[in-house]
Amino acid sequence: MTTSRDVRARTRDMLVLAAPLLAVQGVALMIGTSPSLSMATPAAPIAEIDVPAADLLRVDAALLTAAAHADHLAETSADVRSPMMVEPWVFDDEPVLSVDGTPAPSINPAPEFQLTTIMRGRGGEPLARIEGTLASVGHDLGDGWSVVAIDLVGRTVTIGHEDGTESVLTLGPF
Numbered sequence: 001m002t003t004s005r006d007v008r009a010r011t012r013d014m015l016v017l018a019a020p021l022l023a024v025q026g027v028a029l030m031i032g033t034s035p036s037l038s039m040a041t042p043a044a045p046i047a048e049i050d051v052p053a054a055d056l057l058r059v060d061a062a063l064l065t066a067a068a069h070a071d072h073l074a075e076t077s078a079d080v081r082s083p084m085m086v087e088p089w090v091f092d093d094e095p096v097l098s099v100d101g102t103p104a105p106s107i108n109p110a111p112e113f114q115l116t117t118i119m120r121g122r123g124g125e126p127l128a129r130i131e132g133t134l135a136s137v138g139h140d141l142g143d144g145w146s147v148v149a150i151d152l153v154g155r156t157v158t159i160g161h162e163d164g165t166e167s168v169l170t171l172g173p174f
Contacts, residue, residue: 113141115157115169118150126150128157130169 117129121136128135128150139147141159148160155171 111143111145113145113159113169115171118152118155118157118171120152126152128169130157 113130114132115128115130116132119127121127125136128147130139130141130147133139135141135147137147137150141147144162145159146162147157148166149158151157157169157171158166159169160166
């Protein structure tokens with residue numbers, strides 16, 4: 001059963017909660033501010049700019065190159081990937097041509113080594129697991145190939161052949 005004392009207490013509580021809102025509204029009414037008076041108006045009329053159509057459609061070599069590249073990508077339905085991916089972009093480059101225009105022979109194509117792990121060893125030296133074997137810089141991989149560098153941050157291992165040819169193995173995404 002609700003008594004008059006309970007009703008008065010609830011009314012008092014409601015007034016205490018509503019008092020700040022009523023005070024702000026009362027001050028706003030006395031000052032005379034309202035949302036309609038707070039609207040922004042332009043300082044000056046916007047001037048029209050007259051630009052010749054030739055300047056808007058200026059075609060230069062860079063634009064033509066970009067358009068040709070976009071057409072090439074559309075025709076080949078290239079797999080467009082995020083530049084934030086860890087794995088590198090793969091392009092089918094044309095073979096390097098020799099002086100007489102024939103394709104240059106590949107002296108020592110890099111074998112398909114499987115890179116599975118890159119980590120730091122106990123002494124702080126970088127280590128890589130290549131073809132199931134733990135390797136450090138200088139490790140002989142066979143067939144004249146050895147580990148030249150291990151990049152922990154870039155997640156790559158550079159391997160080199162004894163004839164000077166180098167190849168980079170990249171660890172895939174996490």
